[in-house]
Amino acid sequence: xxxxxxxxxxxxxDHFRSLTAKxxxxxxxxxxxxxxAARLAEAAPLVVPAEAxxxxxxxxxxxxxxxxxxxxxxxxxxxxxxxxDRIRNKIRTILQMAVILTHGASMPVVKMGRMAGQYAKPRSxxxxxxxxxTLPAYRGDMVNGHDFTEAARIPxxxxxxxxxxxxxxxxxxxxxxxxxxxxxLRRVHEWNRGFMRNPAYARxxxxxxEIDRALRFMEACGADFDALRTVEFFVSHEGLLLDYERxxxxxxxxxxxxxxxxxxxxxxxxxxxxxxxxxVEFLSRVANPIGVxxxxxxxxxxxxxxxxxxxxxxxxxxxxxxxxxGAGRIREAxxxxxxxxxxxxxxxxxxxxxxxxxxxxxxTGYKTRRFEDVLDEVSGFFExxxxxxxxxxxxxxxxxxxxxxxxxxxxxxxxxxxLAARYETLVDPRLNxxxxxxxxxxxxxxxx
Ligand SMILES: O=C[C@H](O)[C@H](O)COP(=O)(O)O
Ligand SMILES: C=C(OP(=O)(O)O)C(=O)O
Numbered sequence: 001x002x003x004x005x006x007x008x009x010x011x012x013x014d015h016f017r018s019l020t021a022k023x024x025x026x027x028x029x030x031x032x033x034x035x036x037a038a039r040l041a042e043a044a045p046l047v048v049p050a051e052a053x054x055x056x057x058x059x060x061x062x063x064x065x066x067x068x069x070x071x072x073x074x075x076x077x078x079x080x081x082x083x084x085d086r087i088r089n090k091i092r093t094i095l096q097m098a099v100i101l102t103h104g105a106s107m108p109v110v111k112m113g114r115m116a117g118q119y120a121k122p123r124s125x126x127x128x129x130x131x132x133x134t135l136p137a138y139r140g141d142m143v144n145g146h147d148f149t150e151a152a153r154i155p156x157x158x159x160x161x162x163x164x165x166x167x168x169x170x171x172x173x174x175x176x177x178x179x180x181x182x183x184x185l186r187r188v189h190e191w192n193r194g195f196m197r198n199p200a201y202a203r204x205x206x207x208x209x210e211i212d213r214a215l216r217f218m219e220a221c222g223a224d225f226d227a228l229r230t231v232e233f234f235v236s237h238e239g240l241l242l243d244y245e246r247x248x249x250x251x252x253x254x255x256x257x258x259x260x261x262x263x264x265x266x267x268x269x270x271x272x273x274x275x276x277x278x279x280v281e282f283l284s285r286v287a288n289p290i291g292v293x294x295x296x297x298x299x300x301x302x303x304x305x306x307x308x309x310x311x312x313x314x315x316x317x318x319x320x321x322x323x324x325x326g327a328g329r330i331r332e333a334x335x336x337x338x339x340x341x342x343x344x345x346x347x348x349x350x351x352x353x354x355x356x357x358x359x360x361x362x363x364t365g366y367k368t369r370r371f372e373d374v375l376d377e378v379s380g381f382f383e384x385x386x387x388x389x390x391x392x393x394x395x396x397x398x399x400x401x402x403x404x405x406x407x408x409x410x411x412x413x414x415x416x417x418x419l420a421a422r423y424e425t426l427v428d429p430r431l432n433x434x435x436x437x438x439x440x441x442x443x444x445x446x447x448x
Contacts, residue, residue, distance in 0.1 A: 009251050009258050012285050021242050021278035023122040023271055025143045025155035026136075033243060036157040040247035045261030046116065046167055047235065049252040049287070055234050055264045056289040058110040060317030062393040063349035068105045068447065069320075069394025070098050071236060071265075071351065072436070073114030075428035076121050079141045082166045087173045088182075089401025090115065093433050095178075095188050095231065096195070097440035101395075103211050104444025110234070114398070116170040117237035117263045119143075119163045120244075121427050122271045138426065142241060146426050160244050167262070171235060178233040185228045189215060195437050200411040204441040239266035239283055239290070249286060257287040267291030267322060270356070275305050284310050291320040293353065296333045300340030307346045320349040322396050323381065326357030327373040330380035335388060342390050351394035352381035359428065362408065366419045368429045371409030375442055382446050395443060399431040410435040 027033045061067035072094050074081075090113065098109040119142035128137045128148070136153040138146045142163035145152030177183070189211055195201060196208050219225070239245050239260065248262040260266055266286075270293040272279040283290050292306055303321065311319040321341070325333045341348050354377035358369045378395065385392040405414050405421045406429035423429075431439060 005256055006251055009256065009285075013246060013249055013258055013282070015285070016242060016246075016278040016282035019276065019278040019281050020274070021272075022274070023240060023269070024242065025139055027155050027157055029157070033157040036160050037243050037247045039161060040164055040244065043164060043248070044168075045248065045250060046164070046171055047261055047264050049254065049257075049259040049261075051234070052259055052264050052288045054232070055110075055112075056315070056317035058232070058234075058317070059265075059289050059320055059349045059393075060347070061108070062110055063316060063320075063347050063391060065107075065391040065393070067108045067110050068101060069110045069112065069349070069351055069396075070094060070101060071112040071114060071394065071396040072097070072399045074118055074400060074425070075398045075430055076140050076426050077115065077118045077170075078146075078426060079119075079162060079166050082170050084173055086402065087115070087170055088177055089433065090399070091174060091177050091233065091401070092188075092191065093399060093401040093436050094233075095183055096192050096437055099185065099188050099192060099211065100207065100437070100440040100444045101447065103207070103214065104447040110394070111231060112234040112236050112265060113174065114236060116167040116174065116235040117163070119167075120238065120240045122238070122240060122269050140427075142244065160241070163244070164248070164262075174233055174235060179230045181229045183229060183231040184225065186215060186225060192437065195434065198434075201434075201438065201441075204438070207441055207444060234264040236263050236265035236267065236291075238269050239279065240269060240272065242278055242282055245282065252287070255287070258285055260286045260288050263288075265289050265291065265320075267293060267320075269293050270295040270324065273306065275302070275309060280306070280309060289317055289320065291322050291351070293356070294321050294323045294337065296325045296329045296357065298333075298337055300336050303337045303341050304344050307341060307344060307348060311346055311348075314346040316347040317349065319347075320351055320393075322351045322353045324353040324356040325377065325380075327354070327376035327380060329357065330377050331384065334381070334384045338384060338388050338390050342388060349393045350385060350391060351396050352378055352392070353396040354378050354381070355396075355398045355428070362419055363416045364419060366406075366423055366429070368419060369407050371407055371431075371435055371439075374407070374431070375439065378439075378443055379446060397431060397436070397439070398428055399436040401433050403434075404430065404432045407431050407435055410438055
């Protein structure tokens with residue numbers, strides 16, 4: 001029998017199975033996992049290749065400095081919170097931030113949620129110990145339960161199917177919300193005006209007034225606001241659970257290329273970005289736009305090797321590097337990496353994740369971050385790119401649309417004691433709604 005190009009693509013997709021895959025759950029029942037994977041392999045795609053290709057174009061624009069990416073959402077989505085109002089609050093927050101950033105950058109903002117699939121987490125330790133009892137660590141709702149009981153912590157492949165279904169429902173809300181008129185620019189700006197009524201945010205009044213004037217100017221020029229009622233919104237998650245990602249990967253009849261249809265954009269985490277590891281190998285085979293998190297131990301040679309493996313043809317928008325160095329290290333650690341990639345010549349879209357390098361434990365024992373460190377890392381990111389003549393292409397943040405108290409600081413000055421009021425995240429701390437908007441105002445100033 002002759003091997004077709006299609007067969008070769010499919011065969012290539014399974015190469016990762018012979019490599020080391022870090023951060024995978026220890027599924028107790030291989031047969032049960034196989035049955036779930038078979039069902040997922042027949043399930044409808046969550047996104048279609050043409051949407052992923054459109055995002056590649058948008059990210060190429062961000063890489064050139066013709067657009068700016070805003071990627072945000074929960075550290076770990078949970079099944080329980082996949083409710084319409086929570087999803088809507090998150091989208092709303094991202095749209096509100098996007099309006100502020102669009103004004104600051106004077107360029108389109110590409111909007112992307114860490115949503116509809118962000119259900120699996122890499123962990124520092126395989127176990128968690130409480131009061132002398134040690135159980136497997138929580139690895140996200142798509143793997144096991146957060147309750148600290150033996151039964152909840154056993155990885156259950158049925159959760160992959162649940163995650164798929166809940167992602168489908170989430171995408172449905174995202175599409176309805178971003179296409180149904182709720183995203184009207186004037187309405188989003190009105191929400192921002194509501195935020196400004198709190199005197200804590202008076203310092204942003206002049207930016208809000210400028211946006212008002214810009215909207216009135218557009219109106220006077222006869223801008224078709226009805227045409228702006230629909231916004232493009234993409235979904236993304238860490239491509240961590242390779243059994244799930246592989247099962248949702250389909251060969252596109254149009255192009256003959258494989259697409260991971262679990263989300264528009266998948267990223268490889270800092271802990272799984274080994275060049276000879278299974279994650280890099282698998283995602284090198286799919287045609288979606290992909291990202292790689294780069295932490296402070298990344299060498300320029302590591303970055304170049306990733307560019308060559310993940311984007312050998314130098315397709316603009318295909319590869320995004322999401323740097324997460326820490327505020328104290330970014331100004332020393334980032335320049336040599338960016339300079340090496342710039343000199344290599346293959347296009348990369350550079351995005352800052354100012355969250356993951358700035359995690360601390362509060363005096364009261366909470367895993368938290370300081371708002372000022374988060375902003376300082378963003379400043380460092382702009383400084384480095386401006387000094388090197390490269391493009392700071394976007395922002396990746398952990399946020400929620402709700403009023404939680406997980407990150408220290410901001411104008412409402414959440415302090416050590418204040419963290420206890422509404423600390424809800426199951427893994428890492430997120431900016432709350434107000435802190436997210438405040439960050440957008442500050443980044444808008446940096447973008448000018
Ligand atoms: O979100 C990122 C990681 O999953 C997280 O930082 C891991 O944190 P841990 O050190 O609590 O396992
Ligand atoms: C785990 C994450 O980040 P990193 O890989 O950068 O630690 C994340 O973004 O959820």
